[in-house]
Amino acid sequence: MTRRSWLWPPALVVLAAACSGDGAPGGDAVGKGTPPTVVFSDSVVLEENDSIYLGEPDYLSPLADGGYLVTDGMQARVLHFDAHGRLVGMFGGKGKGPGEFASPFAVIERPDGTIAVSDAELDRISVFDPSHELLFGISTAAIVRDAAVIGLDVWLAGTNQDEATGLTKWTADTILRPVLPIPDTYRAIPPLAGIHHAVRVDAWGDSLLVAFSGTSEIMVAGPDGVPVDEVTVPAVRRKGVTREALQKMADPATPFPEMFSAISALFGLHRRSDGSIVTVHFDQVLDGNAIESEVFASLLSADRTRACVDARVTLVGETQPVIAFRGDTLLVLEQLTQAEPVVTVIRKLLVEDDDCAWQPVRES
Numbered sequence: 001m002t003r004r005s006w007l008w009p010p011a012l013v014v015l016a017a018a019c020s021g022d023g024a025p026g027g028d029a030v031g032k033g034t035p036p037t038v039v040f041s042d043s044v045v046l047e048e049n050d051s052i053y054l055g056e057p058d059y060l061s062p063l064a065d066g067g068y069l070v071t072d073g074m075q076a077r078v079l080h081f082d083a084h085g086r087l088v089g090m091f092g093g094k095g096k097g098p099g100e101f102a103s104p105f106a107v108i109e110r111p112d113g114t115i116a117v118s119d120a121e122l123d124r125i126s127v128f129d130p131s132h133e134l135l136f137g138i139s140t141a142a143i144v145r146d147a148a149v150i151g152l153d154v155w156l157a158g159t160n161q162d163e164a165t166g167l168t169k170w171t172a173d174t175i176l177r178p179v180l181p182i183p184d185t186y187r188a189i190p191p192l193a194g195i196h197h198a199v200r201v202d203a204w205g206d207s208l209l210v211a212f213s214g215t216s217e218i219m220v221a222g223p224d225g226v227p228v229d230e231v232t233v234p235a236v237r238r239k240g241v242t243r244e245a246l247q248k249m250a251d252p253a254t255p256f257p258e259m260f261s262a263i264s265a266l267f268g269l270h271r272r273s274d275g276s277i278v279t280v281h282f283d284q285v286l287d288g289n290a291i292e293s294e295v296f297a298s299l300l301s302a303d304r305t306r307a308c309v310d311a312r313v314t315l316v317g318e319t320q321p322v323i324a325f326r327g328d329t330l331l332v333l334e335q336l337t338q339a340e341p342v343v344t345v346i347r348k349l350l351v352e353d354d355d356c357a358w359q360p361v362r363e364s
Helices: 010-018 184-188 190-195 243-250 256-260
Strands: 037-045 057-062 068-072 077-081 087-092 104-109 115-119 124-128 134-139 146-150 153-160 165-171 175-181 199-204 207-212 217-221 227-232 265-271 277-287 290-300 306-313 322-326 329-336 343-352
Touching: 037 306, 057 104, 057 322, 057 329, 068 104, 077 104, 104 146, 104 153, 115 153, 153 199, 153 207, 165 199, 165 207, 184 190, 190 243, 190 256, 199 265, 207 265, 243 256, 256 277, 265 322
Parallel strands: 146 199
Antiparallel strands: 037 343, 057 068, 068 077, 077 087, 104 115, 115 124, 124 134, 146 153, 153 165, 165 175, 199 207, 207 217, 217 227, 265 277, 277 290, 290 306, 322 329, 329 343
16 A cells, blocks of 8 residues: 655645644634734655654754755654655664664754754764764764754754753863753653653854743743743633643653643744744644644744734644744644645745734733
């Protein structure tokens, strides 16, 4: 039976455009402030075939030339696509040897054009040249889930339990320096740190945006990784992070599925060209081995004094979506598993604030 195909049926193209998001006024938005509007812009279908396909997409990395790198957790490899979704190549594979992966996740194009891939299970980062040949590996204690570049430095985002930090500054080829202490709630509630160990980071100029997935706060850090500001993204339609939910997570008697689903998790963070900040949160429910998610996009003003929050991002696929950004465009990678054959698509969405009902989050 054919496993995959890269030709997307026209009917599904129409579906993606129609289901681009429902951030427009109405429904449960009434009386709670009008959220941003999520608008479908374009889509890219990724080329796959019977032998090279995405079994479990985990991370999407846009490249400088317009292409994409996608890590596949199921097959422990990275697939490379061009700007039109055509398959360029793949590298990696299951194993513990040089150039192999056990649990690949974050992948980033470094300033010199080389490609770095994190592996939480093997506690290392593997670096490949642009033609996908392995150059070297470096050990890391952090569970790297995201990365950003400032100048020649790479900032690796992910909790380091040994150092109790959430960022690692990577300079030259071999120097890793943990910075940015984990939040107090992570220290006080071990299940919070265990379930929501992802950290998100974005860079502009010599500054960083940092967010721990199990909190509602966005931190601004300087070039040394030291926070200089912090702001809370309010929750209106999503679960948010409440005191009651944290108490539930701290209670050893709480079943794991309830802990997993207790709070919203931050999966996307990006500073736009006008200085405003986009966040993407998931409300997740664990049903057996399946995860069901509702996705919400929010905006913070450039001066971080106002917020317009919780536009629902309608999903068209049946798998857990993967979030990334290219410029001001929100990228959502999904798989349509009910299609025959299965289709993997990157939808391009715009988060617009024309009709936003902004609410203050602090004094200017």
